[in-house]
Amino acid sequence: MQLIPCPWCGPREETEFHYGGQAHVAYPQDPAALSDEDWAKFVFFRANPSGPLPERWTHSAGCRRWFNAVRDTRTHDLLAVYRLDEPRPVIP
Amino acid sequence: MTRLPDRGVVDRAAPLKFTFDGRELTGFRGDTLASALLANGVHQVATSIKYARPRGIVAAGVEDPTALVQIEAPFPEPMLSATTVELYDGLVARGLSGQGRLATEPDPARYDAEHIHCDVLVVGAGPAGRAAAAEASGRVLLVDDQPEPSGEIPGGVRFLSRTTAFGVYDDGFVLALERRGENAAPERISRRRVWRIRAKRIVLATGAHERPVVFPDNDRPGIMLAGAARTYLNRYGVLAGQRAVVFTTNDSAYAVAFDLADAGARIAVIADARDTVSARLREDAAARGIEIRTGHGIVGTAGGDRVTSAVVAELGATQGDRFACDLLLVSGGWNPAVHLFSQARGTLRYAPELGAYVPDGDLPTVRVVGSAAGEGLPEVKVLWQVPAAESEVDTRFVDLQRDATVSDVLRATGAGLRSLEHVKRYTTIGTAHDQGKTSGLLAAGITAEALGRDLAEQRPTTFRPPYTSVPFAALAGRNRGDLHDPVRVTALHPWHVAHGAEFENVGQWKRPWYYPRPGEDLETAVLRECRAARTGVALMDGSTLGKIDVQGPDAAAFLDLLYTNLMSSLKVGRIRYGVMCGVDGMVIDDGTVIRVAEDRFLVTTTTGNAAMVLEWMEEWLQTEWPHLRVFATSVTEHWATIPLVGPRSRAVLAKVAPGLDVSNDAFGFMTWQDAEVAGIDARVCRISFSGELAYEINVPSWHGITLWEALLAAGAEDGITPYGTETMHVLRAEKGYPIIGQETDATVTPQDLGMSWAVSKKKPDFLGKRSFTRAENLRPDRKQLVGLLPQDPAVLLPEGSQLIETDHVPEPPVRMLGHVTSSYRSAALGRTFALALVRSGRERVGQTLYVPVGAAVVPVTVTESVLFDKEGTRRDG
Numbered sequence: 001m002q003l004i005p006c007p008w009c010g011p012r013e014e015t016e017f018h019y020g021g022q023a024h025v026a027y028p029q030d031p032a033a034l035s036d037e038d039w040a041k042f043v044f045f046r047a048n049p050s051g052p053l054p055e056r057w058t059h060s061a062g063c064r065r066w067f068n069a070v071r072d073t074r075t076h077d078l079l080a081v082y083r084l085d086e087p088r089p090v091i092p
Numbered sequence: 093m094t095r096l097p098d099r100g101v102v103d104r105a106a107p108l109k110f111t112f113d114g115r116e117l118t119g120f121r122g123d124t125l126a127s128a129l130l131a132n133g134v135h136q137v138a139t140s141i142k143y144a145r146p147r148g149i150v151a152a153g154v155e156d157p158t159a160l161v162q163i164e165a166p167f168p169e170p171m172l173s174a175t176t177v178e179l180y181d182g183l184v185a186r187g188l189s190g191q192g193r194l195a196t197e198p199d200p201a202r203y204d205a206e207h208i209h210c211d212v213l214v215v216g217a218g219p220a221g222r223a224a225a226a227e228a229s230g231r232v233l234l235v236d237d238q239p240e241p242s243g244e245i246p247g248g249v250r251f252l253s254r255t256t257a258f259g260v261y262d263d264g265f266v267l268a269l270e271r272r273g274e275n276a277a278p279e280r281i282s283r284r285r286v287w288r289i290r291a292k293r294i295v296l297a298t299g300a301h302e303r304p305v306v307f308p309d310n311d312r313p314g315i316m317l318a319g320a321a322r323t324y325l326n327r328y329g330v331l332a333g334q335r336a337v338v339f340t341t342n343d344s345a346y347a348v349a350f351d352l353a354d355a356g357a358r359i360a361v362i363a364d365a366r367d368t369v370s371a372r373l374r375e376d377a378a379a380r381g382i383e384i385r386t387g388h389g390i391v392g393t394a395g396g397d398r399v400t401s402a403v404v405a406e407l408g409a410t411q412g413d414r415f416a417c418d419l420l421l422v423s424g425g426w427n428p429a430v431h432l433f434s435q436a437r438g439t440l441r442y443a444p445e446l447g448a449y450v451p452d453g454d455l456p457t458v459r460v461v462g463s464a465a466g467e468g469l470p471e472v473k474v475l476w477q478v479p480a481a482e483s484e485v486d487t488r489f490v491d492l493q494r495d496a497t498v499s500d501v502l503r504a505t506g507a508g509l510r511s512l513e514h515v516k517r518y519t520t521i522g523t524a525h526d527q528g529k530t531s532g533l534l535a536a537g538i539t540a541e542a543l544g545r546d547l548a549e550q551r552p553t554t555f556r557p558p559y560t561s562v563p564f565a566a567l568a569g570r571n572r573g574d575l576h577d578p579v580r581v582t583a584l585h586p587w588h589v590a591h592g593a594e595f596e597n598v599g600q601w602k603r604p605w606y607y608p609r610p611g612e613d614l615e616t617a618v619l620r621e622c623r624a625a626r627t628g629v630a631l632m633d634g635s636t637l638g639k640i641d642v643q644g645p646d647a648a649a650f651l652d653l654l655y656t657n658l659m660s661s662l663k664v665g666r667i668r669y670g671v672m673c674g675v676d677g678m679v680i681d682d683g684t685v686i687r688v689a690e691d692r693f694l695v696t697t698t699t700g701n702a703a704m705v706l707e708w709m710e711e712w713l714q715t716e717w718p719h720l721r722v723f724a725t726s727v728t729e730h731w732a733t734i735p736l737v738g739p740r741s742r743a744v745l746a747k748v749a750p751g752l753d754v755s756n757d758a759f760g761f762m763t764w765q766d767a768e769v770a771g772i773d774a775r776v777c778r779i780s781f782s783g784e785l786a787y788e789i790n791v792p793s794w795h796g797i798t799l800w801e802a803l804l805a806a807g808a809e810d811g812i813t814p815y816g817t818e819t820m821h822v823l824r825a826e827k828g829y830p831i832i833g834q835e836t837d838a839t840v841t842p843q844d845l846g847m848s849w850a851v852s853k854k855k856p857d858f859l860g861k862r863s864f865t866r867a868e869n870l871r872p873d874r875k876q877l878v879g880l881l882p883q884d885p886a887v888l889l890p891e892g893s894q895l896i897e898t899d900h901v902p903e904p905p906v907r908m909l910g911h912v913t914s915s916y917r918s919a920a921l922g923r924t925f926a927l928a929l930v931r932s933g934r935e936r937v938g939q940t941l942y943v944p945v946g947a948a949v950v951p952v953t954v955t956e957s958v959l960f961d962k963e964g965t966r967r968d969g
């Protein structure tokens with residue numbers, strides 16, 4: 001069972017967390033202005049890389065706060081954890 | 093007698109009685125069931141699963157593939173390995189052919205779990221493990237699966253015996269199973285304990301398992317791994333046979349042969365697959381009068397319940413000399429026990445000198461030491477099988493437990509399977525109780541030979557937890573029965589129980605389902621409860637309704653983004669029904685919104701969605717709209733909520749709330765008022781989920797029973813009737829009110845439900861809005877909510893039934909038009925009815941469709957979804 005380092009609570013077991021999908025997919029400023037295709041991309045399409053992926057997580061059984069994490073989808077290793085108002089860190 | 097007086101460390105002062113296959117036998121404390129059976133001369137333990145061949149004891153530890161037993165007493169437990177069952181007084185066991193029997197009665201034993209953190213976890217208390225534990229600093233935990241360590245445990249080290257580490261997971265998380273008191277009084281001690289260990293660093297000193305070599309008839313009882321015979325002799329004082337043939341590919345079997353010879357056994361011959369043997373071993377053998385045949389192997393055996401002879405032949409030949417024996421010892425070399433290392437995602441490398449996979453370097457936090465790392469293991473002549481002609485029935489067993497042979501492997505490679513994973517699945521090799529501990533590498537080697545491939549180029553199959561089998565009872569621990577999942581009950585629960593309610597589980601909640609009177613079944617009780625609500629007065633416990641307090645200066649703006657309709661225009665004192673959608677436009681929940689103050693709302697959710705909706709709110713507030721100043725707080729349990737329903741509800745409420753003007757003018761539909769009800773400060777809402785005149789009375793939960801009983805007393809002369817969820821469902825279905833999750837399944841829009849009226853055209857945006865104009869959501873043939881009236885008014889359609897266009901079921905594929913989402917008998921309609929999602933449903937109103945039910949096809953008329961009081965005249969009384 002993985003340890004996920006909540007930015008506020010520190011490392012806790014993964015069962016305390018919920019996954020929230022790919023991070024940095026902002027809700028469009030003006031959805032009405034988007035074409036059907038662009039809206040469908042926002043709603044349904046997400047990256048699925050073999051490697052680092054920025055993700056949203058929430059510490060639902062702890063502080064209930066959301067944060068971002070870059071996770072390597074090959075190893076599940078969390079390469080970085082950062083607050084929502086922080087930029088995505090550069091992963092070497 | 094095979095128990096020697098001068099060997100072994102079993103406690104001879106503690107004899108133990110046990111029963112095997114109906115025979116009463118004795119052993120000693122410190123025995124395993126396997127060693128005690130061998131001490132009693134019992135070699136055949138089981139029969140094989142496919143061919144019913146007699147099978148004995150192959151190993152002395154967890155790698156044994158054959159000696160499978162069922163424990164019958166003190167408590168039935170299936171599929172245990174006799175080599176890992178500690179003997180105790182009163183044990184009753186029998187041999188299995190690969191399938192056991194689960195207990196039919198509840199297990200009286202307790203199982204528990206303990207969490208522990210350490211700096212260093214050492215797995216295995218052999219010499220390498222003890223040395224690693226001695227060197228380690230900080231909190232050191234040492235676990236070993238045996239009852240006693242083989243040497244002194246270093247000071248300051250916490251030691252758990254009888255504890256098998258069976259799984260290594262991420263971040264140093266290790267699960268281990270401790271066998272605590274197999275036959276201890278369950279009230280005093282848990283039977284097994286799962287240790288949930290979080291270790292900063294892990295040292296694996298898990299040793300190595302000897303592997304066999306495949307030859308014809310290699311499965312008879314009495315054919316044993318060489319090292320196992322040495323363990324039975326030196327640890328248990330059991331001489332496994334009087335006359336042994338030894339077959340080896342390496343030096344390690346010689347020490348076994350010499351120990352057995354020194355203990356009084358006769359070694360008939362050592363067949364060594366190698367061409368040369370060291371001078372020292374030759375001398376030691378000669379000194380004991382043991383003949384060695386190099387370049388030889390076994391090409392056949394004889395015997396029924398125990399081996400009686402073996403044929404020793406030159407490698408490549410199929411004929412040789414037959415040697416009488418009652419024990420055939422085999423050593424094909426040693427496999428480092430790299431299971432846990434592989435589970436930790438350590439990579440393995442083929443070591444040709446060992447004929448085995450070894451760790452290819454340590455992991456940052458996982459180190460492998462001793463023979464688990466391949467250290468000190470003997471070099472071998474790699475030999476997976478003795479070349480031998482086989483007649484049509486193959487008896488060259490690769491996996492003894494699965495009865496899988498060399499022919500099975502060749503059939504797999506012949507069918508074109510090249511990867512070990514596929515061969516494993518095709519042949520089932522490695523999938524039995526022992527998880528391939530003796531068979532896995534043999535199958536890999538024989539597969540590589542068949543494909544003309546080098547094992548170094550072949551990736552081994554991945555090892556996965558558990559390393560040894562773990563009872564489900566141990567994994568469940570205390571989380572059984574009532575402790576399996578939290579049970580939530582309302583403040584009124586004791587009353588429901590006392591008045592005979594039948595309960596329905598809704599999520600974790602216990603909700604009254606219906607209140608049967610003597611002699612009533614569900615149907616008659618529900619018809620009576622429905623009639624009371626439609627003609628008199630009835631009440632229910634609605635406390636499980638999810639309630640979220642949404643406050644803050646931006647609360648109204650926030651709710652406008654969440655709900656499909658406008659909430660900011662709601663006036664304080666008023667109530668609005670609202671629907672919530674995902675960004676894909678599909679309904680996720682519905683409920684009512686009460687405006688408590690300018691900056692404060694009370695939102696209700698469906699019972700099962702309360703947590704989901706609160707998390708949904710939190711997600712949007714935190715991730716996308718952090719500029720909104722809003723708090724969302726669950727207040728579900730704070731309130732007892734009682735809908736008071738029916739034409740007489742106004743009169744009943746007036747009796748208990750004399751200060752409240754309950755007239756329609758003063759207290760209109762979809763408004764709320766704070767008032768004293770039965771002497772309690774209450775919030776009364778005029779909302780209706782039944783279509784009847786109704787009031788929903790909310791009081792702090794600790795006053796729930798007082799209010800409930802006051803309402804019952806006040807309504808007594810009107811025949812006030814408590815009703816449960818089933819009646820609630822019927823009443824709302826008669827009115828065409830959908831239940832989110834029953835009428836919907838995450839593919840249904842508000843428009844599909846006929847709720848376009850609840851979707852704002854004015855708001856620039858809300859969650860889901862943009863999706864409503866996607867082409868897919870504008871298709872005229874989307875499934876829409878309609879009512880169904882079976883043409884035979886007595887026929888009740890099963891929920892989930894499919895709808896078709898024809899009065900018979902045509903040849904497949906059958907076009908299905910939709911399905912029945914709700915179906916009930918209605919007292920108000922005097923007949924059965926249903927709700928359904930149907931393609932182009934609203935266009936089909938008036939049409940006849942058909943519902944296959946078993947062998948029959950039921951004709952139904954499509955109607956609007958509202959089947960009762962279409963004009964809505966009843967809600968004002």
Ligand SMILES: [Zn+2]
Nearest residue numbers: 006009059063
């Ligand atoms: Zn946290």
